Amino acid sequence: MEVFPVFTGEYLFDSCSPVQMLLTHQTVTSVRHQHDFVELAYVVQGKGIHLAGEDKMQVMQGDMLVIPPGVSHVFHPQDLSGTEPLLILNCMLRPELGRMLSELAGPFSEEDHLPLLKLLEVKQWFGYREKNKELSFLLRRMQGMQNNNTLQDQQQLYPLLRQLAKLIMPAAAVPFVQRPGLDYDPLHDVILYMITNYSEKITLNEMSQQIAVSSRQFQRLLKNKTGRSYIQILQEIRMKYSCILLLFTELGVQSIALEVGIYDMKYFYRLFREYSGMTPACYRNRLHHHYVSAKEMMSSVEHCSR
The missing domain is CATH 2.60.120.280 (Regulatory protein AraC)
Known part of the structure; x- marks a missing residue:
């Protein structure tokens, strides 16, 4: 679960x-x-x-x-x-x-x-x-x-x-039945899978198999429809979860990196700094010490929703 x-x-x-x-x-x-x-x-x-x-x-x-x-x-x-x-x-x-x-x-x-x-x-x-x-x-x-x-x-x-x-x-x-229509894009399922299983090892080949296309074709579809590559999307998902965990938990930075499926701390710190413009510790301190309202705090997390 x-x-x-x-x-x-x-x-x-x-x-x-x-x-x-x-x-x-x-x-x-x-x-x-x-x-x-x-x-x-x-x-x-x-x-x-x-x-x-x-x-x-x-x-x-x-x-x-x-x-x-x-x-x-x-x-x-x-x-x-x-x-x-x-x-x-x-x-x-x-x-x-x-x-x-x-x-x-x-x-x-x-x-x-x-x-x-x-x-x-x-x-x-x-x-x-x-x-x-x-x-x-x-x-x-x-x-x-x-x-x-x-x-x-x-x-x-x-x-x-x-x-x-x-x-x-x-x-x-009353059941709220509104199933996706005929124009439903199967890429939704792939990205939702990545969002749901962000902490696991998710490979490009596995994701392409979900919609029965080659890895190259999957990359092309993803880039055309989202403007981002597979790895860019996966990194962004993991950085957003990192921001949420920094805000709503007391987990240490190393534990958070492991929680989001990144085992190389240098790589994690580099990704987080590129994403947020600061270190994980600075991000957490800034939130906890300077933001006092839900709107400000959630806006800071949604900074991670560019």
Whole structure:
């Protein structure tokens, strides 16, 4: 069973707000990960592939995927060249939100909170496809309130969260079936395999065999569609995982290098410096000592998503 980095609420939630919202630009080499909190991932723009656990589905603008703690997932843009962005609004629900609801003063009963409490307890991912911009409307209001960052606005987030939960929870009982279409590019499977098995020895020949072409033809296809070679993509994937591990774990640099499948430390240091512009130690120190908000910290990781 594969183990993927865990994004932890300890680092991502920097205030008493019940929710943290972050817009991210998904790339061909985005990192597969899991969380210790519930995440609502809304497709703001573009089309792509979403891998959640063992399930693979096509997603498009207006889709919301609900990802519970412990379920690994990653978004992959349909356009491999990077010219048609896949933008995801990550709505992360504070791990302590259930307790915060029970302590919340006001006229609301436990029954009023029930859809939101059920959302916080989901064990399996599920999807909701909006019908008339109803999710977009709610999320824009939530973003505006969170950006103001006043206690009054934080309190006003709760009714919107309840409304959102009431809207999407019925979809938890309905399969989200949207299989990739006839225009699906098999290179997605190859790159997703590399993202999922980044720590293993992955050879060019093995990857070309996955789509039944020669190594030379595979290299040519990859270069034409992504603008990068096989080794460039693999190195970028491993460097992104290194950045995540530096941020969300206390592993030493040598352990991180081994974790991402690189056994030559000089080679690892060279790749990391070329990729980030600094040493692994400087990267970790810069994040931990200078960034205090989820937006800044995740943006620094997404620096690794050029």
